[in-house]
Structures are given as C-alpha cells and as structure tokens.
Amino acid sequence: MQIKFFAYLRDxxxxxxxxFPYEEDLYHLAHSLCDVYGEKLRKKMLTADGEDxxxxxxxxxxxxxxxxxxxxxxxxxxxxxxxxxxxxAGG
Amino acid sequence: MMYGYMxxxxxxxxxxxxxxxxxxxxxxxxxxxxxxxxxxxxxxDEVDPKVEPLGPDNKLIFMTGPLTGTAAxxxxxxxxxxxxxxxxxxxxxxxxxxFGPELKFAGYDGIIFEGVSDHPVYLYxxxxxxxxxxxxxxxxxxxxxxxxxxxxxCGPSFRVSCIGPTGENLCLYAGVMNxxxxxxxxxxxxxxxxxxxxxxxxxxxxxxIYVARPEGFMDAIENARxxxxxxxxxxxxxxxxxxxxxxxxxxxxxxxPKNNGRDGSVYxxxxxxxxxxxxxxxxxxxxxxxxxxxxxxxxxDIPNGQFKSRGEGPEYEAAWSFGADCGIDDLEAVCxxxxxxxxxxxxxxxxxxxxxxxxELFEAGYLTEEDTGGIPIRFGDAPTMVKLAEMTGKNxxxxxxxxxxxxxxxxxxxxxxxSMSVKKQExxxxxxxxxxxxxxxxxTSNRGGCHVxxxxxxxxxxxxxxxxxPLVTEGKASMLKVFQDLxxxxxxxxxxxxxxxxxxxxEVAAQYREAVGSDESDADILLKGERVWNxxxxxxxxxxxxxDTLPPRLLREQLPEGPAKGxxxxxxxxxxxxYQVRGWDAEGIPTPEKEQELGL
Amino acid sequence: xxxxxxIKPEKCLGCRTCxxxxxxxxxxxxxxxFANVSVMAYEEAAICIPVMCMQCEDPCCxxxxxxxxxxxxxxxxxxINQDKCIGCKMCMNACPLGNIGFNTERRQVHKCxxxxxxxxxxxxxxxxxxxxxxxxxxxxxxxxxxxxFKDVFGEEAKA
Numbered sequence: 001m002q003i004k005f006f007a008y009l010r011d012x013x014x015x016x017x018x019x020f021p022y023e024e025d026l027y028h029l030a031h032s033l034c035d036v037y038g039e040k041l042r043k044k045m046l047t048a049d050g051e052d053x054x055x056x057x058x059x060x061x062x063x064x065x066x067x068x069x070x071x072x073x074x075x076x077x078x079x080x081x082x083x084x085x086x087x088x089a090g091g
Numbered sequence: 092m093m094y095g096y097m098x099x100x101x102x103x104x105x106x107x108x109x110x111x112x113x114x115x116x117x118x119x120x121x122x123x124x125x126x127x128x129x130x131x132x133x134x135x136d137e138v139d140p141k142v143e144p145l146g147p148d149n150k151l152i153f154m155t156g157p158l159t160g161t162a163a164x165x166x167x168x169x170x171x172x173x174x175x176x177x178x179x180x181x182x183x184x185x186x187x188x189x190f191g192p193e194l195k196f197a198g199y200d201g202i203i204f205e206g207v208s209d210h211p212v213y214l215y216x217x218x219x220x221x222x223x224x225x226x227x228x229x230x231x232x233x234x235x236x237x238x239x240x241x242x243x244x245c246g247p248s249f250r251v252s253c254i255g256p257t258g259e260n261l262c263l264y265a266g267v268m269n270x271x272x273x274x275x276x277x278x279x280x281x282x283x284x285x286x287x288x289x290x291x292x293x294x295x296x297x298x299x300i301y302v303a304r305p306e307g308f309m310d311a312i313e314n315a316r317x318x319x320x321x322x323x324x325x326x327x328x329x330x331x332x333x334x335x336x337x338x339x340x341x342x343x344x345x346x347x348p349k350n351n352g353r354d355g356s357v358y359x360x361x362x363x364x365x366x367x368x369x370x371x372x373x374x375x376x377x378x379x380x381x382x383x384x385x386x387x388x389x390x391x392d393i394p395n396g397q398f399k400s401r402g403e404g405p406e407y408e409a410a411w412s413f414g415a416d417c418g419i420d421d422l423e424a425v426c427x428x429x430x431x432x433x434x435x436x437x438x439x440x441x442x443x444x445x446x447x448x449x450x451e452l453f454e455a456g457y458l459t460e461e462d463t464g465g466i467p468i469r470f471g472d473a474p475t476m477v478k479l480a481e482m483t484g485k486n487x488x489x490x491x492x493x494x495x496x497x498x499x500x501x502x503x504x505x506x507x508x509x510s511m512s513v514k515k516q517e518x519x520x521x522x523x524x525x526x527x528x529x530x531x532x533x534x535t536s537n538r539g540g541c542h543v544x545x546x547x548x549x550x551x552x553x554x555x556x557x558x559x560x561p562l563v564t565e566g567k568a569s570m571l572k573v574f575q576d577l578x579x580x581x582x583x584x585x586x587x588x589x590x591x592x593x594x595x596x597x598e599v600a601a602q603y604r605e606a607v608g609s610d611e612s613d614a615d616i617l618l619k620g621e622r623v624w625n626x627x628x629x630x631x632x633x634x635x636x637x638x639d640t641l642p643p644r645l646l647r648e649q650l651p652e653g654p655a656k657g658x659x660x661x662x663x664x665x666x667x668x669x670y671q672v673r674g675w676d677a678e679g680i681p682t683p684e685k686e687q688e689l690g691l
Numbered sequence: 692x693x694x695x696x697x698i699k700p701e702k703c704l705g706c707r708t709c710x711x712x713x714x715x716x717x718x719x720x721x722x723x724x725f726a727n728v729s730v731m732a733y734e735e736a737a738i739c740i741p742v743m744c745m746q747c748e749d750p751c752c753x754x755x756x757x758x759x760x761x762x763x764x765x766x767x768x769x770x771i772n773q774d775k776c777i778g779c780k781m782c783m784n785a786c787p788l789g790n791i792g793f794n795t796e797r798r799q800v801h802k803c804x805x806x807x808x809x810x811x812x813x814x815x816x817x818x819x820x821x822x823x824x825x826x827x828x829x830x831x832x833x834x835x836x837x838x839x840f841k842d843v844f845g846e847e848a849k850a
Contacts, residue, residue, distance in 0.1 A: 065558060089324040299721060316817070381707055
C-alpha cells in the first residue's frame with residue numbers, strides 16, 4: 001500500500017513515499033512502519049505503550065482523518081493511500 | 092499611571108493639516124480592549140456606515156492593544172481599521188512587524204486619520220514630536236524604496252508603515268505595509284490610505300509600557316511561552332516550514348481549490364509548492380515579528396532563472412492563490428508573484444484568486460484577448476501569472492481591471508458567479524465543500540471571505556483543540572461562534588492569532604488581566620470578543636452589506652474527486668443554527684436582548 | 692571559567708524578547724531603549740545579532756569611573772553601584788563596545804549585570820540564540836562538529 005510522509009517525518013524516514021506491504025488495520029501498519037523507520041517515528045506515531053496513536057501525529061486514509069475511521073483500529077484495504085503528518089498548522 | 096495602555100491617541104486632520112493629541116477613551120478601551128475591537132469602536136462612533144470608502148469622510152485608524160509591545164508572546168500586532176473599499180464592510184486588517192510596538196513606545200495607543208490631504212504627506216512621530224511632512228518625492232515609489240528612503244531621511248531606527256503604488260492607485264485590495272514585508276493586508280486599507288494622500292507613517296519612541304501587576308504578568312507570560320514552546324505547531328512546525336506547511340495536508344484532505352475551484356480541490360502537484368519544498372530549496376532563514384517565539388516568517392531567495400528574486404514569504408494562502416488556484420506548480424513563480432505583492436503593497440490572496448478567476452473567464456470564452464490586451468490568460472501559465480501580478484502592481488493595461496478584484500471583474504464580463512468571493516472578498520485556500528465549517532466561516536465573516544475570523548481549519552483538519560469531521564455540519568455553528576469571539580479577543584489584545592494553536596482563552600485572559608489590572612473572569616473577557624463581533628455585524632447591517640452566503644459553486648457544484656467527492660456546502664442548515672447560537676434573529680440581525688446583554 | 696552569555700546569531704529571530712524582558716527586569720516596564728541588550732538587524736544579510744556587555748576581563752568602564760562606582764561582583768558581572776554613581780557618563784565614553792546605556796527616565800547609566808546570575812535574556816530567548824553557560828562545559832559548537840563526524844563515519848552510518 002502507498003504511504004506518504006510529510007514535513008520533518010521525511011527526515012525520519014528518508015523518503016517522501018513508499019510502497020509498503022499491506023496490513024489489515026492501522027494498528028499493525030503503524031507498528032510495522034515504526035519497526036522499519038525507527039524510534040524517532042515511533043515516538044511521534046504511537047503512545048508509549050504502543051496501544052494508541054500519539055498526540056502529535058495526523059494520519060489520513062484516502063484523505064479522511066483516522067479519527068473518523070476508528071482511530072488506530074481503522075481497517076485498511078490494499079489500495080488505500082495513507083498520509084502521515086506531524087501535527088501542523090498555519091494559515 | 093496607565094497600565095497596558097499609553098493613554099493617548101493622535102488625531103490627524105489631513106484636510107487642514109492639523110495634528111492633535113487626545114486622551115484615550117478608557118471606557119471604550121475597557122469594553123473593546125484595543126487594536127481590532129477598540130479601533131472598530133472608535134470608527135463606529137465617529138463614521139456613518141454609509142460613508143463612501145474612498146471618499147473624504149471615511150476615517151483610517153491605526154490601533155494597538157494593551158499587550159502590544161509587552162513581553163507577552165507574539166506582541167507585535169496592531170490593527171488598521173476603515174470602511175473597506177473591496178467589500179463595503181467594516182475593514183479591519185491586522186499586522187505584525189515592529190511598527191505597532193514602536194507607536195506605543197512613542198507614547199500613543201493609536202492614530203485616527205480624517206479627511207483628505209491635497210498633496211502627498213507622511214506622518215512623522217518622534218516621541219512628542221508629531222508632524223505632517225511633505226511626501227511629494229515618495230509618491231509613486233515602491234514599498235521597499237519608500238521604506239529605505241524614509242529610514243535614510245528620518246533615521247535607521249524609525250519604523251515605517253506605508254503604502255506602495257497600488258495604494259496610491261486605489262487598487263481595491265491594496266494593503267498597509269509595515270517593515271517592508273508585514274501587511275495589514277486585506278480589504279483595501281492601503282487604498283483608503285492612498286485616497287487620503289497619506290504615503291506613510293514613521294515612528295520612533297523611547298517611552299515605557301507599564302503593566303498593572305508586574306510579577307503576575309511575568310508569571311502569565313512565562314506560562315504562555317512555555318506552552319507555545321512545548322507545542323509541536325508553535326514550537327517546531329511553523330518555525331521550520333512556515334504556514335506553507337499546510338499545502339500538503341489541506342491537499343491530501345481534498346480541500347485545496349484547484350483552477351479557481353472549477354476542477355475540484357485535489358492538486359496532484361501540490362508538493363512542488365509546499366513548505367517542505369520551500370525549506371529544501373529556497374529558504375535562507377526564518378524570522379519573527381516583535382516579541383515572537385514562533386518564527387513563521389520566511390526569508391527566501393530564488394537565486395537564478397526568469398523568476399530570480401529575493402524577499403519574504405510566501406504564506407500558505409499565497410502559495411495556493413498563485414499556485415494551485417492558478418494551476419501552477421512552479422514555486423519560483425509563486426515566490427516572485429508574492430514578492431511583487433510586498434513590493435507594490437497589495438494582497439496576494441485577492442490578487443491570485445482574481446488572476447485565477449480571469450483564467451476561468453478566459454478559458455470559458457467570456458474574456459478574450461481583445462479585452463486583455465492580447466494576453467491569453469490560461470491556467471498553468473506561470474510566466475503570464477507573474478506578468479499579470481506586476482501589471483496589476485503598476486496599474487498597467489489589463490492589470491487595472493485585475494486591480495478591481497475578482498467580483499467586479501467577473502461581473503463586468505457578465506459572470507459574477509465565477510468570482511470565488513464572499514461579500515466581494517476572495518475566499519482563501521480551503522474549499523468550503525470539503526470543510527463544511529469553513530464554508531460557514533466564510534459566509535458569516537464580518538469582512539467577507541476570510542480565514543482569520545475564526546479558523547475552522549483547526550478543528551476540521553488539524554484536530555486543534557478537538558477533531559471535528561469536516562464533512563458534517565453538526566456542531567460547526569457553536570464551534571465557529573467560540574472561534575470567532577476568541578479571535579476577536581486575540582486580535583484586540585494585540586497578540587498574534589497563531590498563538591491560539593497552542594494557548595487558549597485561559598492564557599490570553601490571564602495575560603490581559605495582569606497587564607491592565609482587571610479581575611474579570613475568563614468568560615467576562617471572552618464576552619468582550621463577542622461584543623466586538625456584534626459591533627462589526629451591526630455596522631455591516633447599517634452599511635447595507637449583502638446577506639451571508641457563498642458563491643453558487645460551493646452551494647451547487649459537487650466536488651469531482653477526493654475524500655469529499657460529491658459534496659457541496661450545506662450552508663443553510665448551519666446558518667440557521669449559527670444565528671440561533673449567536674442570539675440573532677432568522678435574518679441574522681442581533682436581537683435587542685443580545686444587544687442589551689453585550690451593552691451595545 | 693564560569694558561565695557567560697553566549698550568542699548564536701544564526702538562531703536569532705529578531706523578535707527582541709531579550710530587550711523586553713531585560714528592560715522589564717531592571718525597570719519594571721517594557722522599553723527596549725533602556726535594555727542592556729540590543730538586537731541589530733541586517734536585512735540584506737538576513738541576520739540579526741544580539742549585542743550586550745561581555746563582562747570584559749579588563750573593563751575600561753571600571754578603570755575610568757572617577758568615583759569607584761563600578762566593580763566586579765561574585766557572578767563575574769561588572770556592575771554599577773547607583774548610590775555611588777554621579778552620572779558623569781565617562782563609562783559610556785570609555786566602553787569600546789557601546790554597551791553602556793543611559794536611561795533618560797531615571798537619569799542613570801545602565802549596563803548588563805547578568806541579572807544576579809540568572810540573565811532574563813537567555814532565559815526567555817525562544818530559540819537559544821542567547822544562552823548563559825560555561826563555554827568550557829557547554830561545548831556545543833565542538834559537539835556539533837563531532838556529531839557531524841559521528842553521523843558520517845560512525846558505525847550506525849556505515850550500517
């Protein structure tokens with residue numbers, strides 16, 4: 001599945017986008033991504049116990065914020081596009 | 092002893108060339124705080140709402156707030172207030188930089204300009220010395236050139252607020268420019284200044300600002316600064332990437348209007364104009380306004396090529412207006428157009444959106460090369476976009492028509508519905524179809540299409556302070572009211588709206604209380620924000636401003652793709668609820684009970 | 692050596708918070724003109740530089756003071772005793788760095804006194820452009836170079 005990274009997360013992952021093996025829900029995807037990309041990403045992505053999404057991350061699945069899709073337990077399909085941002089704002 | 096305030100304002104009658112100093116109206120200051128609120132209160136007390144915006148009876152008010160110039164976080168703000176020529180609404184445009192604080196250090200909370208001068212002048216303020224000086228040699232010169240020249244004449248430590256050629260030429264969206272790159276940008280405050288033949292205000296001061304409870308104040312500001320530092324947005328993201336950081340997330344959310352909104356709001360090339368790309372390729376350094384602890388300002392250099400240039404910006408809104416909205420993914424062209432706006436002193440949101448509107452009119456055949464002086468104006472044509480920006484800055488050729496804004500342009504060519512504006516002011520960079528709440532915000536903003544009158548992007552996309560679903564209407568009216576009132580409060584105390592990504596009412600209210608020596612509750616202080624909002628609304632009603640609505644595109648044309656595919660803005664569902672939450676009647680008019688509650 | 696104020700202009704936003712908190716700490720009011728630190732902005736060069744007294748080892752101001760009002764305190768700060776000062780301004784003239792100012796409201800000369808060992812400018816600087824540390828201990832400039840070597844040649848980088 002296609003994963004897109006933004007802002008300083010790109011420094012953690014070393015890439016803007018990646019084709020990543022399919023995971024059936026966000027919980028498994030988030031953990032797999034952190035296993036691949038390391039502790040800096042894990043610190044932003046997940047709470048300390050790894051059971052919930054961190055407060056400083058915004059994840060969209062096909063443009064929809066996962067808060068509206070079931071949070072960390074959001075179900076995923078193989079052709080979903082997952083976009084991952086640090087909490088950002090501007091205007 | 093005055094606390095927070097300097098207790099004095101300057102009144103300048105440009106018609107007879109007189110300058111007077113008068114005590115600040117402390118009752119108004121208590122009720123309307125300062126900056127946006129207090130400036131608006133003075134304006135509404137003194138000016139007929141039916142006044143012609145570019146006529147001699149409109150007034151132009153510069154007003155600071157009680158926190159301006161103090162060590163409160165991001166305290167460089169002040170407001171420029173007048174009836175806005177673009178919209179016919181109350182115009183209030185907020186700016187950072189160093190001008191506002193310096194005005195207070197000179198001993199003044201604000202300046203009221205009345206009448207019209209018969210020759211170009213500038214106002215010179217050096218502590219107690221306040222005088223009008225001839226500006227004949229400055230007229231016609233750019234913002235950069237004017238600022239440099241005034242610093243040469245008056246001294247390098249003077250702060251300069253001025254207009255560029257667009258203000259002189261009465262471009263309806265000319266701004267008042269401060270420290271060259273900071274703008275009281277929207278609604279045409281610069282055109283009002285130009286109509287008065289007032290080229291600039293220069294100020295230098297050596298006076299002190301006192302606060303009522305020094306220890307309490309330092310505790311309050313230290314607390315607010317800690318929160319701002321610790322927050323990922325204000326402590327990290329904005330400093331690293333500027334406001335442009337939003338390009339990708341708004342685009343991924345399907346809310347970045349493309350080609351004047353005609354082709355939906357998913358722009359495949361968004362990353363090319365993003366804050367990430369700006370930081371990677373062109374950013375030299377970030378920069379802050381007075382008292383800033385965020386540093387969102389961009390010092391940017393385009394080292395070579397046809398758009399070789401250097402300046403500050405662009406902000407997210409300009410990256411969208413010159414970028415996605417014009418179908419352009421060339422960041423160098425976007426930067427160049429943005430710098431042109433700074434140099435000539437006008438609003439990049441309205442300019443970019445007006446060029447985008449012209450592109451749609453042209454591609455639809457409503458506007459021809461005969462009308463444009465032989466220039467084909469099509470989406471995606473970066474060199475033409477940059478050229479049009481410069482022509483508008485110089486008021487040359489077809490640029491003179493673009494200087495009217497998109498509504499008047501589209502109306503002239505028979506298709507006002509293609510202007511993406513509310514109350515004739517262009518909506519900024521968020522599609523109200525993909526974000527229901529921001530549509531309501533645009534429709535109800537007291538100065539027309541605007542994102543800084545209650546920033547619904549925060550809850551709808553960013554999840555600040557709570558995440559709301561952008562596609563639904565439920566709860567948006569109540570949230571928007573709080574955001575609008577809080578924004579009015581923040582604009583009125585004299586600190587930057589961006590602080591509100593991290594701090595909220597408790598921190599803002601605490602800083603205000605300790606500065607002025609008030610014991611009012613947080614709720615009492617927020618009520619002042621609501622009072623400001625209602626005063627603005629009443630002015631607009633008396634001025635005969637059109638009703639709250641959105642362009643037909645947002646109400647009827649479904650989004651073709653993205654997460655909000657098939658959506659339009661369900662405005663009228665939200666609007667009825669909004670009026671109710673506001674305590675207004677079904678027509679959107681404040682009820683007598685509400686007016687009494689607010690002491691209007 | 693002990694702690695001293697260090698500046699890193701490349702981090703400075705030009706916000707002048709240092710001027711504000713300095714003037715407030717010494718005068719109880721906000722007034723950059725009476726601060727012991729000033730931020731100099733160079734627009735073309737896109738850099739801002741905070742300037743303040745560096746507490747000279749051999750201070751001209753102390754030498755020149757005709758009434759012995761200037762001395763070095765236990766924090767290594769060169770301080771003015773306002774009770775002894777007669778306001779002759781010789782110290783302003785003597786300081787080769789221009790770091791002694793004159794407060795026109797109080798009619799007094801003023802200079803950085805390190806806030807008694809907790810300088811407000813460093814405490815409130817939002818970016819760390821001003822810090823108060825022992826240059827021997829706070830070897831962050833050396834550390835930055837070392838970190839860079841580590842990133843390039845360290846075992847992690849090789850892997």
